[in-house]
Amino acid sequence: MVNGNATLADVASLAGVSVITVSRVVRNLGPISESTRQKVNSAIAKLDYVPNKAAGMLASAESNLVAVLLPSLSNIVFPEVMRGITEGLRGTGHQPLIGVTDYDPKQEEALLTSFMSWRPVAVITTGFEHTDTTRRILSSGRFRVAELMDIDSQPIDLAVGLSHRSAGQVTARHLSDLGYRRFGYVGHDWTADRRARLRYEGLVEGLTERGLSIVSETLSPGPSSTQAGKNALATLLAKGAPPDVVVFSNDDMAVGGYFQCLAAGIEVKRDLALFGFNGLEIGQCMPMPLSTLLSNRFLIGKQAVEVLLSSSKRPEDTQTIDTGFEIIVGKTA
Amino acid sequence: MVNGNATLADVASLAGVSVITVSRVVRNLGPISESTRQKVNSAIAKLDYVPNKAAGMLASAESNLVAVLLPSLSNIVFPEVMRGITEGLRGTGHQPLIGVTDYDPKQEEALLTSFMSWRPVAVITTGFEHTDTTRRILSSGRFRVAELMDIDSQPIDLAVGLSHRSAGQVTARHLSDLGYRRFGYVGHDWTADRRARLRYEGLVEGLTERGLSIVSETLSPGPSSTQAGKNALATLLAKGAPPDVVVFSNDDMAVGGYFQCLAAGIEVKRDLALFGFNGLEIGQCMPMPLSTLLSNRFLIGKQAVEVLLSSSKRPEDTQTIDTGFEIIVGKTA
DNA sequence: GACCCTTATGGCAGCGCTACCATAACTATC
DNA sequence: GATAGTTATGGTAGCGCTGCCATAAGGGTC
Numbered sequence: 001m002v003n004g005n006a007t008l009a010d011v012a013s014l015a016g017v018s019v020i021t022v023s024r025v026v027r028n029l030g031p032i033s034e035s036t037r038q039k040v041n042s043a044i045a046k047l048d049y050v051p052n053k054a055a056g057m058l059a060s061a062e063s064n065l066v067a068v069l070l071p072s073l074s075n076i077v078f079p080e081v082m083r084g085i086t087e088g089l090r091g092t093g094h095q096p097l098i099g100v101t102d103y104d105p106k107q108e109e110a111l112l113t114s115f116m117s118w119r120p121v122a123v124i125t126t127g128f129e130h131t132d133t134t135r136r137i138l139s140s141g142r143f144r145v146a147e148l149m150d151i152d153s154q155p156i157d158l159a160v161g162l163s164h165r166s167a168g169q170v171t172a173r174h175l176s177d178l179g180y181r182r183f184g185y186v187g188h189d190w191t192a193d194r195r196a197r198l199r200y201e202g203l204v205e206g207l208t209e210r211g212l213s214i215v216s217e218t219l220s221p222g223p224s225s226t227q228a229g230k231n232a233l234a235t236l237l238a239k240g241a242p243p244d245v246v247v248f249s250n251d252d253m254a255v256g257g258y259f260q261c262l263a264a265g266i267e268v269k270r271d272l273a274l275f276g277f278n279g280l281e282i283g284q285c286m287p288m289p290l291s292t293l294l295s296n297r298f299l300i301g302k303q304a305v306e307v308l309l310s311s312s313k314r315p316e317d318t319q320t321i322d323t324g325f326e327i328i329v330g331k332t333a
Numbered sequence: 334m335v336n337g338n339a340t341l342a343d344v345a346s347l348a349g350v351s352v353i354t355v356s357r358v359v360r361n362l363g364p365i366s367e368s369t370r371q372k373v374n375s376a377i378a379k380l381d382y383v384p385n386k387a388a389g390m391l392a393s394a395e396s397n398l399v400a401v402l403l404p405s406l407s408n409i410v411f412p413e414v415m416r417g418i419t420e421g422l423r424g425t426g427h428q429p430l431i432g433v434t435d436y437d438p439k440q441e442e443a444l445l446t447s448f449m450s451w452r453p454v455a456v457i458t459t460g461f462e463h464t465d466t467t468r469r470i471l472s473s474g475r476f477r478v479a480e481l482m483d484i485d486s487q488p489i490d491l492a493v494g495l496s497h498r499s500a501g502q503v504t505a506r507h508l509s510d511l512g513y514r515r516f517g518y519v520g521h522d523w524t525a526d527r528r529a530r531l532r533y534e535g536l537v538e539g540l541t542e543r544g545l546s547i548v549s550e551t552l553s554p555g556p557s558s559t560q561a562g563k564n565a566l567a568t569l570l571a572k573g574a575p576p577d578v579v580v581f582s583n584d585d586m587a588v589g590g591y592f593q594c595l596a597a598g599i600e601v602k603r604d605l606a607l608f609g610f611n612g613l614e615i616g617q618c619m620p621m622p623l624s625t626l627l628s629n630r631f632l633i634g635k636q637a638v639e640v641l642l643s644s645s646k647r648p649e650d651t652q653t654i655d656t657g658f659e660i661i662v663g664k665t666a
Numbered sequence: 667g668a669c670c671c672t673t674a675t676g677g678c679a680g681c682g683c684t685a686c687c688a689t690a691a692c693t694a695t696c
Numbered sequence: 697g698a699t700a701g702t703t704a705t706g707g708t709a710g711c712g713c714t715g716c717c718a719t720a721a722g723g724g725t726c
Contacts, residue, residue: 053452054386054391073412080407083433100416118386119387226615227617256618262595281559287596
């Protein structure tokens with residue numbers, strides 16, 4: 001029955017063995033005879049014994065916690081990364097401790113500081129933009145650190161993601177190969193989302209290589225969303241200097257752009273081509289599948305966990321894992 | 334400097350006070366003179382002291398953890414609930430401990446069992462479908478329990494959500510008031526998503542009231558998705574017995590249905606009306622905003638936390654909070 | 667000056683568990 | 697039959713913190 005709170009000692013005295021033997025049975029450690037194992041297990045069942053992690057953690061000085069700092073839950077990309085993290089953690093006995101930073105380095109610092117009290121074995125965070133304090137804590141070397149999504153800078157310990165600069169360049173080359181010449185850009189707030197800016201910079205570099213440039217652009221304040229993409233494309237088109245292709249900061253924005261074209265009677269691709277980033281499901285379900293770049297969000301989370309848990313000590317050298325990206329040709333460009 | 338691991342005792346000896354005084358400064362408890370507070374704080378800073386939650390939890394026998402069991406992270410609805418939970422937790426000093434059940438009661442039981450080792454002050458879970466063991470643990474009374482999303486059954490402690498049966502009925506009445514007579518239904522796997530089934534049952538009841546019924550339906554196996562909605566609508570329409578309106582199990586599915594109509598040249602509303610459930614952003618951005626029912630996911634999470642934390646003891650009586658729903662008229666029905 | 671109240675501080679036990687070291691009963695080896 | 701290696705078990709000392717109870721100093725009151 002579920003009573004107060006049985007302890008190891010209670011189980012031990014009921015089973016007629018010592019506490020340490022019970023502890024060994026619970027943790028499946030060392031040699032235990034079949035008969036004592038059974039006595040102990042039946043005592044555990046009878047008392048509804050539940051181990052106390054706080055006590056175990058204090059005594060062994062090691063936790064099974066992995067701190068995860070995500071910028072947002074509103075953007076489906078991060079829940080997908082989280083799915084990968086959860087999948088990587090499955091069966092390892094580790095628990096994620098999740099915090100949402102709202103893209104704010106100060107908030108990240110506050111969460112990290114509070115997470116430190118849990119003595120996590122690893123910290124997973126996003127991007128390379130941290131406060132000095134955050135950086136100092138992450139550099140302490142007492143736990144593994146992964147910085148996800150982006151591999152365009154030098155990580156503290158491990159980076160897993162893709163080169164957003166290179167993604168921008170590839171986008172430029174791909175679209176210029178398809179014959180597009182007048183490029184528009186529709187984006188969202190860069191101050192919070194550095195990776196969107198890196199893709200933009202890569203795009204400009206790639207265009208410059210081909211002697212091309214962006215003829216018109218609109219930046220929507222605030223986070224990316226379908227609505228923001230829809231409105232921002234309308235704004236862009238109202239400006240004049242019509243482009244023949246618009247690159248969006250991501251698929252959410254691009255789907256909004258597609259809706260705007262439908263609503264305004266613009267024939268997509270013939271009149272105006274659209275290109276996104278991420279390869280979300282929604283874009284691929286549209287009557288014209290969105291032309292975009294696939295990022296591997298799930299894989300990023302999963303790989304990060306696998307590497308972090310492979311060794312509890314930080315290696316001498318930092319490591320960067322490129323999960324890559326892939327052009328989805330689609331039908332909108 | 335970030336050194337090994339300073340303890341309260343280290344701080345105390347550097348500051349020239351007792352450990353308990355340092356503990357009080359850290360926890361901001363009891364009367365402390367300004368001068369000792371400063372001495373202690375500077376010692377904390379010098380040693381980079383970080384409290385050890387495991388030790389604190391063990392000594393005080395109380396945690397600041399809230400266990401959260403979500404069915405999925407792929408469906409944006411649950412990250413939105415999670416946002417509400419996070420928001421409700423902000424500033425309370427509580428930490429969420431998140432687990433993903435994949436809609437599987439066995440998985441829920443396994444996660445809950447492991448979470449019990451952390452002695453959470455509250456457990457937040459989804460729906461009323463639990464294994465016997467889960468139910469027994471949740472009924473122990475040692476912590477608060479919230480069952481989210483659904484209020485169509487008797488909760489263990491607290492239920493926060495909406496009546497899905499009633500949502501289905503309201504949908505039926507609304508659409509019949511609009512003049513629709515031939516109802517189609519497109520849904521996803523019911524065994525995992527009991528709430529979708531409740532809405533369906535409510536829909537049928539509401540139609541029966543008006544002497545109407547469902548003339549054609551398609552259930553897609555597996556979870557809901559835009560792609561599934563698109564395919565399932567195509568299947569439904571290929572069957573013959575064409576409906577004049579199709580009710581979808583949720584907005585994801587309905588957006589897929591909308592895309593199918595666009596692709597197949599079906600004029601939405603004139604030829605075929607569409608109705609969803611949830612009121613997701615994406616549906617409202619479409620050239621024709623989706624006609625649907627708004628559920629308040631964020632609010633469900635936030636309210637649940639607020640009630641749970643208002644009292645650490647479970648009240649005598651169970652409580653049910655109806656966060657309601659609202660018809661979004663839209664343009665697709 | 668005996669009394670009480672307030673403000674500030676400390677001593678000590680113990681939360682439930684695990685690490686470390688021991689011990690005891692066997693079997694195997696020469 | 698003495699030594700060594702297995703297998704199975706136990707004793708004890710903490711891990712770092714907080715709860716409880718005490719204590720001491722200062723000031724006001726009669």
